[in-house]
């Protein structure tokens with residue numbers, strides 16, 4: 001049974017702040033600073049180059065991959081860490097396209113994160129030969145999967161609306177039509193139970209700085225289904241994905257299975273940070289996280305609709321169709337969010353008018369939700385957002 005009082009106590013949460021933005025960047029695990037200091041002093045400081053073996057730095061991308069595998073329902077040995085999510089999207093998509101050489105269409109949806117679409121655009125342009133990206137509305141993906149589609153590139157939970165695709169159903173449909181699937185789990189991993197193996201996904205990728213709390217710049221992960229692992233051709237043929245990197249061959253031979261999805265030197269310090277967050281997940285049951293996340297989201301929606309009539313729900317009302325975030329639309333949403341942040345409630349804003357709130361049961365309680373909505377309602381009632389410093393739009397994260 002997950003002890004959410006214990007999990008909350010494992011994070012540093014600034015005094016007076018209610019943090020509803022863990023869907024963008026998770027908070028700092030309290031164990032991280034000491035762990036990093038020890039790593040720097042004892043591993044890097046004392047071991048220097050020998051740390052690659054002595055401290056297992058070289059094996060870390062696979063070892064951490066196995067810990068992520070448990071959280072996304074992947075078979076052990078089929079997830080590896082490294083690079084940024086955008087890079088992993090590119091790698092997965094390129095490998096999937098190569099596995100369907102007679103087809104030319106990448107299918108995605110307009111709710112996908114722009115970087116995923118940009119990566120696909122760049123790749124199809126590079127490939128030429130009539131390769132193209134087709135983008136449809138999120139609700140129209142199922143009917144758009146036809147015999148021309150080589151690969152579907154979908155983010156399970158939409159970063160703006162929080163809408164959740166049915167991974168198992170869409171994967172089954174794609175397979176029925178002969179297409180492969182690449183799932184982006186950026187807004188799912190660590191937020192809800194994911195079962196890539198059960199859903200029969202072909203490739204999956206995700207980041208670790210959001211719900212997995214690995215810190216800014218934390219490495220991404222990639223999953224390749226066992227049936228493709230030794231067939232996938234790496235488009236980014238880096239030396240650490242080579243079968244024998246330390247033979248320094250002139251020609252590239254892909255490593256066995258998921259090893260070939262490695263590219264270059266892994267971010268060791270960031271991975272060590274991520275390990276401190278995963279230590280917390282070792283004591284967490286994702287089914288219970290989901291149950292509590294639904295409870296918090298439902299509470300938030302109910303209270304906002306009761307006390308903030310100016311806001312319109314943008315996320316699906318049915319919890320089964322949502323991830324762990326809730327979005328509301330509002331005229332002056334940007335200024336309202338700035339006023340809210342000034343009062344210590346941290347959410348974020350996505351153009352043109354979307355206010356996003358993430359609910360992570362690992363450190364958010366029902367009392368936090370109640371307090372956050374109380375502050376939001378007070379801001380709206382008193383039009384406290386209507387001030388030049390809140391209205392002036394700056395580049396936002």
Ligand SMILES: Cc1ncc(COP(=O)(O)O)c(C=O)c1O
Nearest residue numbers: 084085086113115155159184186
């Ligand atoms: C769904 C999704 N895909 C891709 C990215 C890009 O990730 P990165 O900046 O790590 O490349 C993000 C977030 O930035 C995201 O939310």
Ligand SMILES: Nc1c(O)cccc1C(=O)C[C@H](N)C(=O)O
Nearest residue numbers: 023024025113159160186217397
């Ligand atoms: N990755 C980010 C970053 O480096 C800076 C600021 C924000 C981010 C994000 O993750 C944005 C996020 N993907 C989103 O859902 O909007």
